Amino acid sequence: MDFSFKHIVASKIMPSIKDVKHLQIPLREISLATNGFAKENLIGEGGLGPVYKGISKKHGSIAVKRLVYRQILGQGDKEFKTEIALLSKYKHENIVSLRGFCDKDGEKILVYRYESNGSLNEHLNDENLTWIQRLWICLDAARGLQYLHDNVGSQLGIFHRDVKSPNILLDEDWKAKISDFGLPRARPANMQGSFLFSYPCGTEGYIDPDYCNNGYLTQKSNVYSFGVVLWEVLCGRLAYVPSYNTMMTV
Structure with a gap:
């Protein structure tokens, strides 16, 4: 794949920070929703880190994926940005719904609609x-x-x-x-x-x-x-x- 093709694809799928600013969720709000990332709210371990269930006043039942620090330093950062880019732009009833994200205070967190029957x-x-x-x-x-x-x-x-x-x-x-x-x-x-x-x-x-x-x-x-x-x-x-x-x- 040549540079021009990469540039075309990137420009079509990667929104700028301004484009997804409305999806930013304060860390305090996420922490409150998950009771401080309490162990009793832990519902799974993904490839990038733990996933918690939470209740948000604004978003209702949510699933919170918290990237672990060692992976943020490597591939995890790229995957974090890719997931935000795709799910913020492309919507379908059979694609998981992204509610927002947090990229502040050393945290990288993805927030989804909670799917109650699991995987x-x-x-x-x-x-x-x-x-x-x-x-x-x-x-x-x-x-x-x-x-x-x-x-x-x-x-x-x-x-x-x-x-x-x-x-x-x-x-x-x-x-x-x-x-x-x-x-x-x-x-x-x-x-x-x-x-x-x-x-x-x-x-x-x-x-x-x-x-x-x-x-x-x-x-x-x-x-x-x-x-x-x-x-x-x-x-x-x-x-x-x-x-x-x-x-x-x-």
Whole structure:
């Protein structure tokens, strides 16, 4: 990808600080919402840090992702900015909703709408989750991916790069929403082709083998990962599980 293409893509997806200023949330407000990031409000550990549930007077129920310091110094800072850039600009009912962020006092925090049924991987073996519900969850996730691939402003297509069941969240009505937008890459929607990466990113078990082995990322890479998710929903279990301190395919 040459410089001119990078410049075009960056100008289309990366808003300036002024563009997202309205999304800034004071640290004090976030701290109050989570009771000072209390342990009892901890609901998960993401790749960039802990996630807390909170109640905000302005935003209602929220999920708060607090980036840990060691990752802010490295790739985490880039992922933080990428997620704000994408989610502040592109909206869809099957994409997680960003409520705001905090980038003050040494903190980097992302605030989302809280999805009360957690992530898809938590319900794969839930006998109470009917086949109709499973079908709708898969269709919702597929619509979210289609929006990213083909319909983002009719100008860009987004390659997510980490499609997996833990990154598909479920709201109170079991509507699926794709989350975790720190790794995506964008290309003009009318451009066919691929990206070449020296170090492919993603999660073992879900990552496209061709992308992993050759470094070429295409739209089909996301489709492969989504196929693994469909397998998990059908079989009611994770496709890749830890065993004896190693990872093995089921």
